[in-house]
Amino acid sequence: xxxxxxxxxxxxxxxxxxxxxxxxxxxxxxxxxxxxxxxxxxxxxxxxxxxxxxxxxxxxxxxxxxxxxxxxxxxxxxxxxxxxxxxxxxxxxxxxxxxxxxxxxxxxxxx
Amino acid sequence: xxxxxxxxxxxxxxxxxxxxxxxxxxxxxxxxxxxxxxxxxxxxxxxxxxxxxxxxxxxxxxxxxxxxxxxxxxxxxxxxxxxxxxxxxxxxxxxxxxxxxxxxxxxxxxxxxxxx
Numbered sequence: 769x770x771x772x773x774x775x776x777x778x779x780x781x782x783x784x785x786x787x788x789x790x791x792x793x794x795x796x797x798x799x800x801x802x803x804x805x806x807x808x809x810x811x812x813x814x815x816x817x818x819x820x821x822x823x824x825x826x827x828x829x830x831x832x833x834x835x836x837x838x839x840x841x842x843x844x845x846x847x848x849x850x851x852x853x854x855x856x857x858x859x860x861x862x863x864x865x866x867x868x869x870x871x872x873x874x875x876x877x878x879x
Numbered sequence: 880x881x882x883x884x885x886x887x888x889x890x891x892x893x894x895x896x897x898x899x900x901x902x903x904x905x906x907x908x909x910x911x912x913x914x915x916x917x918x919x920x921x922x923x924x925x926x927x928x929x930x931x932x933x934x935x936x937x938x939x940x941x942x943x944x945x946x947x948x949x950x951x952x953x954x955x956x957x958x959x960x961x962x963x964x965x966x967x968x969x970x971x972x973x974x975x976x977x978x979x980x981x982x983x984x985x986x987x988x989x990x991x992x993x994x995x
Contacts, residue, residue, distance in 0.1 A: 800982070800983075802983050809968070809991075810988065810989070811970055811986040811987060811988045811989050812922060812970070812986050813986070814983045814984075814985065817983055855921075855922065857922075865910055865912060865927040865929075865934060865935070865974065865984070866924045866927060866935055866937075867912075867914075867922075867924060867972075867984060868924070869921050869922040869923075870921065871920070871921040872921065
């Protein structure tokens, strides 16, 4: 059973485009959800937490759909610097602090 | 901005040798973690640590692995007898809480472990 599933991509979009990623999770008791970005051979860097009501941080919008057990990330007005792998992650509902990561969705923004 | 630091950045070791990976978590954080990422695969949880003891460990974290917080700042991962399949990036992470809201984990820049 895969805890977290993501479309690996790659997504190739031009600068200025809007792109969206989805991520599904299997544990209905999961409490907290996050999006991380990972550049090639670097550490995951927290992009944003995902709140039940949805949240926005500049060009980034995250949403949580508990009924369908997925989270989404929308990037508006894509920049070249947005090129990275985007990892979704959640804390398992019955465990303390164990983050389950998806394999990531690769995004390339071209000029 | 405070950050998690890890040393060394790259460790090359002969199979069967012991290796110790070091981490300095963010100073006011109380929860510490080790993850690993084999090249091309997803980030996998190894172990969590709180109040000087292991909170949880995954099936990867077998008897060859151990963690320690020898002083007030360092958090180490030891692999006693390394195997080829231990080659991976090892990430340390820390957070200032676990439950009660979204308290994300912050990652160090990793140690690349290469077993020959």
